[in-house]
Amino acid sequence: MSAAPAPAAGGAELPIGVFDSGVGGLTVLRALCAVLPGESFIYLGDTARLPYGTKSGHTVARYALQATDELIGRGIKCLVVACNTASAAALPALQQRSSQLPVVGVIEPGARAACAASRNGRIAVLATESTVRGGAYTQAIARIRPEAEVTAIACALFVALAEEGWTEGPVAMAAAERYLEPLRAVPGRAPDTIVLGCTHFPVLKSVIAAAAGPGVRLVDSAATTAQEVRALLAARGLQRATGAAPPQLRFLATDAVDRFAAVGGRFLGAPIAADEVELIDL
């Protein structure tokens, strides 16, 4: 493996790097922009090689390192791995990549949000195949609440539904009911908290909530991750100065910038113009 590129000099004025396999991580970027309105961001979606969720951990880790090197080379002060699959497969490797660069994943914040929300200690995790197989959420929750009962369900179709924009209606509803069936299998033992353990899933919140039934809380990593990044910047004195030039938002994609812009707008909650997205090769 080659050495990591040297980080560009700069510090507080540099953007925060956000990395995802595609457009799903834009839900995390949306939360980051809300919590840190004065910061600049550079978002990289590895759209040429998505989805990560059906790939092996080894391959996902290799791709994540390439994306990280690209962002480090462009100059960032902090890296947010806004992809559950990459967080689960590669966070330790990414944290070792550049000892000066703080790296934040989405698994720990999601696990903390779930443990704080659950009253009965029964938590369901909806995620991609790869994240479920790796067990990262189950382990993270066990570290915080060792007595918690965790049920993890791989929901591959939710990714396709979110990308297709079918976030409501009969197809999404039928898929949510089918995936959540195991949670209703033992009456009186149902989880009271569901973690949306893939950044694509928040756009399907309403059908997942309907399938889960009343009294079940849905949590995702976006808001807690954004809080963690804010705390980290404050602790290291890396907040961008107010009164500096207006903050910037830049997008990089490894393929199909038109599709990134069209589909991405749904996840960011704001339109993205195709000419704002730079095509790069990793």
Add this chain to the structure above:
Amino acid sequence: MSAAPAPAAGGAELPIGVFDSGVGGLTVLRALCAVLPGESFIYLGDTARLPYGTKSGHTVARYALQATDELIGRGIKCLVVACNTASAAALPALQQRSSQLPVVGVIEPGARAACAASRNGRIAVLATESTVRGGAYTQAIARIRPEAEVTAIACALFVALAEEGWTEGPVAMAAAERYLEPLRAVPGRAPDTIVLGCTHFPVLKSVIAAAAGPGVRLVDSAATTAQEVRALLAARGLQRATGAAPPQLRFLATDAVDRFAAVGGRFLGAPIAADEVELIDL
């Protein structure tokens, strides 16, 4: 671009190379094995980079050339591009790659099957985003039946449904009804023939047929492609000798061989053991 590797010597005894983005092309391999039971095959699924259907034509063509070089390097007598997206994006480039090697795609055979099946000349093509955007089926059908009316519909979710194994039931049915809605929009003008223009879609045949309604014929490329390969081998005297060693079936995948074996069995119609699948890097 580097030069193509030199084809291994051999001829008729060599296997037929079959290339797809993942496991969907196994439906084509199944048809090839049925029509050519004495032939050996080597199948390459580019599972690390699937799906191709949401990627740009340029990227798909680059990946297809790498896969072709790998198969040529191992020695094949003929290449079948068992992926509609790669056939649409890269067939001319692949045919130029090695002038001695016959290359067969799945678009032309599928278009011929549709033109032969349709009585009223109204044909619907269900395919991936990339195949629909490129217009390859529409153009291929127009060359054969210039008067035909072609409606192409991108059905991204069908790929995820087929891979998840949800080929029947309420989710698949609701998705098929939603995708086929435009075909029923103008009464009396509905197509009488539907091309399953992605190798994943034949496993969803029953729900697509139910959504299309009675009297609509479903055709796919698998059987006509296999017939074309048989005719090509006969014309070039490349049939394998009967009485030689038993034919061999080999599998290569660029990632997640366990998943390739587990999901692939559904498409091949016969079980695949994980240790029969060789992991390769392109």
